[in-house]
Amino acid sequence: xxxxxxxxxxxxxxxxxxxxxxxxxxxxxxxxxxxxxxxxxxxxxxxxxxxxxxxxxxxxxxxxxxxxxxxxxxxxxxxxxxxxxxxxxxxxxxxxxxxxxxxxxxxxxxxxxxxxxxxxxxxxxxxxxxxxxxxxxxxxxxxxxxxxxxxxxxxxxxxxxxxxxxxxxxxxxxxxxxxxxxxxxxxxxxxx
Numbered sequence: 001x002x003x004x005x006x007x008x009x010x011x012x013x014x015x016x017x018x019x020x021x022x023x024x025x026x027x028x029x030x031x032x033x034x035x036x037x038x039x040x041x042x043x044x045x046x047x048x049x050x051x052x053x054x055x056x057x058x059x060x061x062x063x064x065x066x067x068x069x070x071x072x073x074x075x076x077x078x079x080x081x082x083x084x085x086x087x088x089x090x091x092x093x094x095x096x097x098x099x100x101x102x103x104x105x106x107x108x109x110x111x112x113x114x115x116x117x118x119x120x121x122x123x124x125x126x127x128x129x130x131x132x133x134x135x136x137x138x139x140x141x142x143x144x145x146x147x148x149x150x151x152x153x154x155x156x157x158x159x160x161x162x163x164x165x166x167x168x169x170x171x172x173x174x175x176x177x178x179x180x181x182x183x184x185x186x187x188x189x190x191x192x
Contacts, residue, residue, distance in 0.1 A: 049102035051123035
Protein backbone atom coordinates (compact mmCIF):
# COMPACT_ATOMS: atom_id res chain seq x y z
CA UNK A 1 0.00 0.00 0.00
CA UNK A 2 1.55 3.28 -1.18
CA UNK A 3 0.16 5.23 1.77
CA UNK A 4 1.98 3.02 4.29
CA UNK A 5 5.23 3.34 2.33
CA UNK A 6 4.85 7.13 2.31
CA UNK A 7 4.28 7.19 6.06
CA UNK A 8 7.34 4.97 6.60
CA UNK A 9 9.34 7.42 4.45
CA UNK A 10 8.30 10.34 6.67
CA UNK A 11 5.71 11.78 4.29
CA UNK A 12 2.16 12.98 4.89
CA UNK A 13 -0.93 11.08 3.73
CA UNK A 14 -4.58 12.10 3.51
CA UNK A 15 -6.85 9.16 4.26
CA UNK A 16 -10.58 8.55 4.77
CA UNK A 17 -12.10 7.81 8.17
CA UNK A 18 -15.61 7.17 9.46
CA UNK A 19 -15.91 10.88 10.33
CA UNK A 20 -13.97 13.29 8.05
CA UNK A 21 -10.79 12.94 5.98
CA UNK A 22 -7.65 12.82 8.10
CA UNK A 23 -4.05 13.77 7.50
CA UNK A 24 -1.57 11.28 8.87
CA UNK A 25 2.09 10.72 9.60
CA UNK A 26 4.16 8.36 11.74
CA UNK A 27 3.67 9.62 15.31
CA UNK A 28 7.25 8.65 16.22
CA UNK A 29 8.82 10.60 13.31
CA UNK A 30 9.18 14.07 14.82
CA UNK A 31 10.17 15.69 11.50
CA UNK A 32 7.03 14.30 9.85
CA UNK A 33 4.86 15.47 12.75
CA UNK A 34 6.43 18.94 12.53
CA UNK A 35 5.74 19.01 8.77
CA UNK A 36 2.13 18.06 9.46
CA UNK A 37 1.74 20.99 11.87
CA UNK A 38 3.23 23.27 9.21
CA UNK A 39 1.02 21.88 6.42
CA UNK A 40 -2.10 22.50 8.52
CA UNK A 41 -0.75 25.84 9.83
CA UNK A 42 -1.72 24.50 13.24
CA UNK A 43 -0.15 26.03 16.35
CA UNK A 44 2.43 23.73 17.94
CA UNK A 45 0.73 24.14 21.33
CA UNK A 46 -2.38 22.30 20.05
CA UNK A 47 -1.91 18.55 20.48
CA UNK A 48 -2.63 16.07 17.70
CA UNK A 49 -4.62 12.86 18.09
CA UNK A 50 -3.59 9.35 17.11
CA UNK A 51 -5.35 6.65 15.08
CA UNK A 52 -4.59 3.00 15.81
CA UNK A 53 -5.74 -0.26 14.26
CA UNK A 54 -6.76 -2.10 17.42
CA UNK A 55 -6.75 -2.28 21.20
CA UNK A 56 -3.22 -3.73 21.39
CA UNK A 57 -1.81 -0.85 19.34
CA UNK A 58 -3.72 1.58 21.56
CA UNK A 59 -2.01 0.08 24.60
CA UNK A 60 1.39 0.71 22.99
CA UNK A 61 0.62 4.46 22.92
CA UNK A 62 -1.42 5.07 26.08
CA UNK A 63 -2.26 3.70 29.53
CA UNK A 64 -5.81 2.30 29.52
CA UNK A 65 -7.73 2.68 32.78
CA UNK A 66 -11.12 1.21 33.71
CA UNK A 67 -13.11 4.22 32.48
CA UNK A 68 -11.30 4.21 29.14
CA UNK A 69 -11.87 0.47 28.86
CA UNK A 70 -15.64 0.88 29.15
CA UNK A 71 -15.68 3.53 26.41
CA UNK A 72 -13.40 1.45 24.16
CA UNK A 73 -15.70 -1.57 24.55
CA UNK A 74 -18.80 0.51 23.87
CA UNK A 75 -17.71 2.75 20.98
CA UNK A 76 -14.46 1.70 19.27
CA UNK A 77 -13.96 1.31 16.42
CA UNK A 78 -16.08 4.41 15.96
CA UNK A 79 -16.31 8.22 16.13
CA UNK A 80 -14.85 8.63 19.62
CA UNK A 81 -11.44 10.03 20.59
CA UNK A 82 -10.42 9.43 24.20
CA UNK A 83 -7.75 11.53 25.88
CA UNK A 84 -5.71 9.47 28.34
CA UNK A 85 -2.20 9.28 29.81
CA UNK A 86 0.41 8.68 27.10
CA UNK A 87 3.30 6.22 27.20
CA UNK A 88 6.73 7.85 27.76
CA UNK A 89 8.02 7.18 24.23
CA UNK A 90 5.22 9.18 22.56
CA UNK A 91 6.96 12.38 21.36
CA UNK A 92 6.14 15.64 23.13
CA UNK A 93 5.76 17.45 19.79
CA UNK A 94 2.66 15.33 19.12
CA UNK A 95 1.02 16.11 22.47
CA UNK A 96 2.16 19.74 22.87
CA UNK A 97 4.38 18.56 25.77
CA UNK A 98 1.33 17.21 27.63
CA UNK A 99 1.41 13.83 29.36
CA UNK A 100 -1.89 12.86 27.75
CA UNK A 101 -2.81 11.83 24.21
CA UNK A 102 -6.04 11.71 22.19
CA UNK A 103 -6.47 8.29 20.60
CA UNK A 104 -9.08 6.44 18.57
CA UNK A 105 -9.79 3.42 16.39
CA UNK A 106 -11.55 4.72 13.25
CA UNK A 107 -14.37 2.57 11.88
CA UNK A 108 -13.11 2.68 8.29
CA UNK A 109 -11.33 -0.19 6.50
CA UNK A 110 -8.73 2.01 4.75
CA UNK A 111 -7.81 3.96 7.90
CA UNK A 112 -7.49 0.69 9.84
CA UNK A 113 -5.36 -0.92 7.11
CA UNK A 114 -2.96 2.06 7.02
CA UNK A 115 -2.57 1.95 10.82
CA UNK A 116 -2.17 -1.84 10.71
CA UNK A 117 0.70 -1.53 8.23
CA UNK A 118 2.26 1.70 9.53
CA UNK A 119 1.70 1.59 13.27
CA UNK A 120 0.07 4.50 15.12
CA UNK A 121 -0.55 7.48 12.85
CA UNK A 122 -1.60 11.07 13.41
CA UNK A 123 -5.37 11.50 13.24
CA UNK A 124 -6.34 15.10 12.61
CA UNK A 125 -8.63 16.63 10.03
CA UNK A 126 -7.18 17.14 6.54
CA UNK A 127 -7.58 20.90 6.35
CA UNK A 128 -5.85 24.17 7.17
CA UNK A 129 -6.39 24.99 10.85
CA UNK A 130 -9.78 26.67 11.44
CA UNK A 131 -11.02 25.93 7.91
CA UNK A 132 -13.94 23.53 7.36
CA UNK A 133 -13.22 19.82 7.84
CA UNK A 134 -12.61 17.96 4.57
CA UNK A 135 -15.57 15.71 3.82
CA UNK A 136 -14.24 14.78 0.37
CA UNK A 137 -10.83 14.53 -1.27
CA UNK A 138 -11.33 17.74 -3.26
CA UNK A 139 -11.61 19.80 -0.08
CA UNK A 140 -8.46 18.17 1.34
CA UNK A 141 -6.48 18.70 -1.87
CA UNK A 142 -7.59 22.34 -2.16
CA UNK A 143 -6.55 22.94 1.44
CA UNK A 144 -3.25 21.05 1.69
CA UNK A 145 -1.98 20.86 -1.93
CA UNK A 146 1.59 19.64 -2.47
CA UNK A 147 2.41 19.33 1.25
CA UNK A 148 0.84 15.84 1.13
CA UNK A 149 2.42 12.91 -0.78
CA UNK A 150 -0.62 10.66 -1.12
CA UNK A 151 -4.34 11.41 -1.20
CA UNK A 152 -6.69 8.43 -0.87
CA UNK A 153 -10.11 9.14 -2.39
CA UNK A 154 -12.94 7.09 -0.87
CA UNK A 155 -15.80 9.38 -1.84
CA UNK A 156 -17.79 11.56 0.53
CA UNK A 157 -17.18 11.02 4.26
CA UNK A 158 -19.84 8.80 5.85
CA UNK A 159 -20.81 11.20 8.65
CA UNK A 160 -19.06 14.45 7.75
CA UNK A 161 -18.74 15.23 11.46
CA UNK A 162 -15.55 14.98 13.54
CA UNK A 163 -15.39 12.51 16.41
CA UNK A 164 -16.58 13.18 19.92
CA UNK A 165 -13.56 13.88 22.16
CA UNK A 166 -13.67 12.77 25.80
CA UNK A 167 -10.94 13.56 28.32
CA UNK A 168 -10.74 10.82 30.94
CA UNK A 169 -9.41 11.80 34.36
CA UNK A 170 -9.41 8.63 36.47
CA UNK A 171 -13.14 7.92 36.97
CA UNK A 172 -14.24 11.41 35.88
CA UNK A 173 -14.58 12.58 32.28
CA UNK A 174 -15.10 15.78 30.33
CA UNK A 175 -16.47 16.15 26.81
CA UNK A 176 -13.99 18.35 24.95
CA UNK A 177 -15.84 18.25 21.61
CA UNK A 178 -19.34 16.98 20.91
CA UNK A 179 -19.58 14.73 17.87
CA UNK A 180 -21.79 11.79 16.88
CA UNK A 181 -21.49 10.13 20.32
CA UNK A 182 -23.55 12.09 22.84
CA UNK A 183 -23.00 12.64 26.55
CA UNK A 184 -26.06 10.46 27.30
CA UNK A 185 -24.48 7.60 25.33
CA UNK A 186 -21.21 8.05 27.26
CA UNK A 187 -23.01 8.15 30.65
CA UNK A 188 -24.88 4.97 29.76
CA UNK A 189 -21.67 3.17 28.73
CA UNK A 190 -19.94 4.17 31.97
CA UNK A 191 -22.77 2.89 34.16
CA UNK A 192 -22.15 -0.70 33.05
